Amino acid sequence: MTTPPNDVLALKTGPTTAGENLRRAIETGAVVAHADGKLELAHPRRQSKSWMFVDNGPPLGCTFLIEFLFPHVYARTAVPHGCSACYKVKVVPRSLRELVAVWQVAKGIACRSKWGTDLDNPYSPNVYAGYFYVDSVDMAHAAAKVAREAFARDAKIGADIPMTIKRGCSEYEALLGPSDQYKFTPEMAAMEASLKGHFQKPPAGSFDRARVLAHWIDVAFRTGDETYLDFTGGRRRRAKMVDYS
Amino acid sequence: MPVRNETDWLTATIGGEVVLMNVKGQEYIGLDEVGADIWDVLKTPHSLNDICGEVARLYRIAPDTCRSDVNRVVDMLMQQGAAIDER
Numbered sequence: 001m002t003t004p005p006n007d008v009l010a011l012k013t014g015p016t017t018a019g020e021n022l023r024r025a026i027e028t029g030a031v032v033a034h035a036d037g038k039l040e041l042a043h044p045r046r047q048s049k050s051w052m053f054v055d056n057g058p059p060l061g062c063t064f065l066i067e068f069l070f071p072h073v074y075a076r077t078a079v080p081h082g083c084s085a086c087y088k089v090k091v092v093p094r095s096l097r098e099l100v101a102v103w104q105v106a107k108g109i110a111c112r113s114k115w116g117t118d119l120d121n122p123y124s125p126n127v128y129a130g131y132f133y134v135d136s137v138d139m140a141h142a143a144a145k146v147a148r149e150a151f152a153r154d155a156k157i158g159a160d161i162p163m164t165i166k167r168g169c170s171e172y173e174a175l176l177g178p179s180d181q182y183k184f185t186p187e188m189a190a191m192e193a194s195l196k197g198h199f200q201k202p203p204a205g206s207f208d209r210a211r212v213l214a215h216w217i218d219v220a221f222r223t224g225d226e227t228y229l230d231f232t233g234g235r236r237r238r239a240k241m242v243d244y245s
Numbered sequence: 246m247p248v249r250n251e252t253d254w255l256t257a258t259i260g261g262e263v264v265l266m267n268v269k270g271q272e273y274i275g276l277d278e279v280g281a282d283i284w285d286v287l288k289t290p291h292s293l294n295d296i297c298g299e300v301a302r303l304y305r306i307a308p309d310t311c312r313s314d315v316n317r318v319v320d321m322l323m324q325q326g327a328a329i330d331e332r
Contacts, residue, residue, distance in 0.1 A: 052260075100260055210264040210275025217257050217266060228257075235255045238268060 008194045011187050014077025018191060025072035037198055041067055044202035049215045050116040052103060053207075057112030060086075060133055064199050066169055069192060079172045079179075081188040086169075087140040089147060091130040092162040096220040097227035099128040101156035106130060109150060111143050116212065117219045123170035127223050140165045247290035247331040248319055254327045256284065265327055274325055276318075279304075279311070283318045290331045293319060 009019030016024075022039075025031040032040045045067060061082065069080040093099040103115035111132045118129035132147060134140045144163055152159035167179035176182070220228035221237035228237065254265045254274075263281040265274040276284055279300065286299045294308075297315050301308040322328035 104260055208275070209262060210273055213257065213259045213262060213264045213275075214266050214273035216259065217264075231257045231259045232255050236268075237255070237266070 008191045011191050013074055013188070016075060018073045021075040022073055024075075031068070031072050034200070038200040039068070039195070039198045040200040041202060047205055047207065048116075049208075049211050050118070050120055051114045052116055052209070052212055054103070054106050054109075054113045054115070056107075056110050057133070060112065063201060064196060066171070068199055069195070070172070073191075073195065076175055078188070079168060079176060079182050079184075081184045081192050083168045083172070084182070084184045085135045086167065087134050087137050088166050088168075089132040089134065089140050089144045090164045090166055091132070091147065091151075092126050092164075093128040093130065093157075094161075095225050095227040096128070096216060097230050098157055098161065099130070099216065100231070101154055102130055102151060102161065105150050105154055105157065106132070106147070109143075109147060111146075117216060119219055119223070121170070123174050127219065127225070137165065137167070247292055248287060248296070248323070248328050249290040249331055250284065250287045250322075251327050251329050267326070272325060274322070274327055279314055280318045283315060284322070287319075287322070287328055 006019060009017060009022060011018045022031065026033045029042055032042050034040065041063075044063065065080045065082045069082070070076060074080065091102055093102050099115060099117075106113045106115060109132070111134065113130060113132045115130040116128070118124040118126045121129075132140075132143045134143050144165060148159060148161075148163060151157040151161050167173070167182075172182075173179045217228050217231065217237060220226075229235070253267055253269050255268055257264050257266060258281075263276040263284070265276065265284065267273070282300060282303055283296060286296050291299070293312075293315060296319065297308040297312050300306075300311045300315055304311065319328060323330070
């Protein structure tokens with residue numbers, strides 16, 4: 001395999017071309033360029049301890065888009081074309097009890113989703129969240145309707161659970177402004193298609209489900225959400241400290 | 246060798262999955278269905294033979310069939326400090 005063609009990498013969405021951005025990423029060691037033309041992330045994100053995934057749908061390819069293209073090819077100056085159709089229905093459980101209930105309901109909804117704690121997300125004001133991933137704003141509205149009806153039937157959730165629809169990742173909107181103003185061009189699509197053939201996905205590690213569930217309990221305990229006691233048979237995460245006030 | 250649960254560990258059952266958490270530290274252990282059943286048996290002291298008997302009864306299998314699984318789970322729990330030898 002050869003390296004990506006230079007004319008494709010001449011695309012400019014900021015002060016420098018995609019080729020210059022990629023070269024800098026290789027020089028700084030963020031991207032490894034192999035002799036066979038494959039491009040690999042030197043430090044892919046580690047497995048999240050926040051999320052449980054419901055794989056009711058095709059893989060999204062987010063690693064290529066947000067970990068490779070966005071920082072190392074576009075230098076954070078443009079949202080990848082591959083993200084142009086990405087919309088999410090965000091669900092905001094108000095307690096661990098509600099998070100676990102919506103996660104269980106989501107397993108029966110034919111849509112890819114993830115469920116967990118949003119506390120480590122610098123772009124979110126919520127402790128817990130869930131996201132359904134869909135391919136258009138119309139699909140997002142349809143998925144939200146299906147989800148709300150399913151949630152309404154569950155006594156632990158109810159029809160009033162907060163839900164919003166957002167476009168793409170929050171990081172994009174925080175850095176580049178309102179998502180309804182994003183610009184996508186055929187040249188971006190062509191470059192991304194070319195680079196996709198060169199991108200080497202990080203190896204999938206084993207997923208530690210217990211780590212995620214333990215983190216959920218910890219987050220509930222640390223934020224004063226005592227609904228975690230539902231799942232521990234009433235036993236406290238930590239012994240109460242002596243209070244000398 | 247009678248073995249029992251160490252009481253410093255809480256059991257959390259979330260969405261049908263079981264995780265043990267050390268109430269004094271950050272350690273955690275994920276248990277599969279058989280592991281969770283063994284953990285349940287170890288609420289009171291049991292010998293390895295007795296644990297095999299209990300698991301065999303639960304799953305309607307011969308005790309020898311589950312002996313290696315029981316040994317593996319009990320070894321792991323003891324190594325992590327979640328189960329102790331009562332002697």
